[in-house]
Amino acid sequence: MRPAKTLERVIPIGTLAERTGVKVETIRYYEQVGLLPEPERSEGNQRRYGRAHVERLAFIKHARDLGFAVESIRTLLRLSDTPGMACDEAHAIAAEHLDEVRDKIARLRSLEAELARIATVCSGGVAASDCAVIEALADHSHCEHHSA
Amino acid sequence: MRPAKTLERVIPIGTLAERTGVKVETIRYYEQVGLLPEPERSEGNQRRYGRAHVERLAFIKHARDLGFAVESIRTLLRLSDTPGMACDEAHAIAAEHLDEVRDKIARLRSLEAELARIATVCSGGVAASDCAVIEALADHSHCEHHSA
DNA sequence: CTACAACCTGTAGCCACTACAGCTTCAAGA
DNA sequence: TCTTGAAGCTGTAGTGGCTACAGGTTGTAG
Numbered sequence: 001m002r003p004a005k006t007l008e009r010v011i012p013i014g015t016l017a018e019r020t021g022v023k024v025e026t027i028r029y030y031e032q033v034g035l036l037p038e039p040e041r042s043e044g045n046q047r048r049y050g051r052a053h054v055e056r057l058a059f060i061k062h063a064r065d066l067g068f069a070v071e072s073i074r075t076l077l078r079l080s081d082t083p084g085m086a087c088d089e090a091h092a093i094a095a096e097h098l099d100e101v102r103d104k105i106a107r108l109r110s111l112e113a114e115l116a117r118i119a120t121v122c123s124g125g126v127a128a129s130d131c132a133v134i135e136a137l138a139d140h141s142h143c144e145h146h147s148a
Numbered sequence: 149m150r151p152a153k154t155l156e157r158v159i160p161i162g163t164l165a166e167r168t169g170v171k172v173e174t175i176r177y178y179e180q181v182g183l184l185p186e187p188e189r190s191e192g193n194q195r196r197y198g199r200a201h202v203e204r205l206a207f208i209k210h211a212r213d214l215g216f217a218v219e220s221i222r223t224l225l226r227l228s229d230t231p232g233m234a235c236d237e238a239h240a241i242a243a244e245h246l247d248e249v250r251d252k253i254a255r256l257r258s259l260e261a262e263l264a265r266i267a268t269v270c271s272g273g274v275a276a277s278d279c280a281v282i283e284a285l286a287d288h289s290h291c292e293h294h295s296a
Numbered sequence: 297c298t299a300c301a302a303c304c305t306g307t308a309g310c311c312a313c314t315a316c317a318g319c320t321t322c323a324a325g326a
Numbered sequence: 327t328c329t330t331g332a333a334g335c336t337g338t339a340g341t342g343g344c345t346a347c348a349g350g351t352t353g354t355a356g
Contacts, residue, residue, distance in 0.1 A: 087279030
């Protein structure tokens with residue numbers, strides 16, 4: 001007897017989407033940009049995926065969720081495909097991305113501080129000519145933040 | 149005698165760019181999407197800006213630096229143009245944006261934590277088959293983070 | 297008057313999708 | 327076996343907020 005549906009050896013794109021949490025259109029996009037290898041096709045030209053695709057797409061999704069750029073993921077996948085290759089490069093990509101994330105957090109925190117200041121002063125209800133939000137945006141003098 | 153160049157009443161786009169820190173192309177873009185009103189033109193069809201444009205562009209730049217979407221800025225500008233209008237809306241926009249920024253910070257912090265974990269374990273030099281970065285991305289099991 | 301920087305318009309590209317139009321295929325029920 | 331409707335297909339265009347050209351015109355200092 002054949003295995004239950006959720007354990008089948010080849011699955012269509014919709015099932016792959018469900019199983020990985022990646023949308024159908026996004027899966028086709030990943031194929032188009034060369035992240036996901038082209039799968040076999042049914043007689044009627046529909047994509048049929050196997051276990052390897054599920055794993056690879058899960059890898060991609062995990063990396064995307066962590067904010068890695070598609071270009072970085074391409075490199076990470078290449079590294080994971082060549083097991084003899086040194087891990088230095090993967091480590092460098094992760095470390096660099098971590099730096100970027102930390103930078104982004106720092107910048108957002110300074111935005112948060114200024115926004116909080118602006119939003120607190122103005123509690124609404126006043127005429128716009130006196131609105132602290134508008135005034136704060138119009139007047140750049142007493143703020144020391146930097147461009148994004 | 150005429151005033152010094154930096155104090156002139158009408159300025160070309162390049163000077164406006166210098167004075168506000170907004171690139172020439174971006175200024176034209178803001179005009180195109182209706183954030184900055186169309187200025188007068190010279191006889192030769194070149195844009196000539198006045199004091200009001202400098203102020204409005206500074207407002208826009210400040211708001212963009214704070215991460216406000218162009219659409220929000222459009223509303224904020226409209227509010228600042230109608231001085232009788234209540235400030236509630238401006239306050240709501242700022243408060244909502246502050247919420248978004250805080251959300252973003254929270255999400256980035258959880259990314260940071262996982263990236264730090266991944267990057268620390270793997271210090272490079274090992275073969276990719278044993279690389280903690282690759283493994284962590286391939287194996288989703290011991291991580292509880294959520295999609296972006 | 298000449299040279300050259302600065303300006304002009306319009307279009308295409310960036311990232312990582314997302315949405316749609318207009319078609320074909322698959323699979324389950326009658 | 328036939329029908330129906332969900333799911334699949336390709337290709338194109340749109341998102342946001344710019345940025346980067348190409349190929350021309352204007353402004354201005356020497």
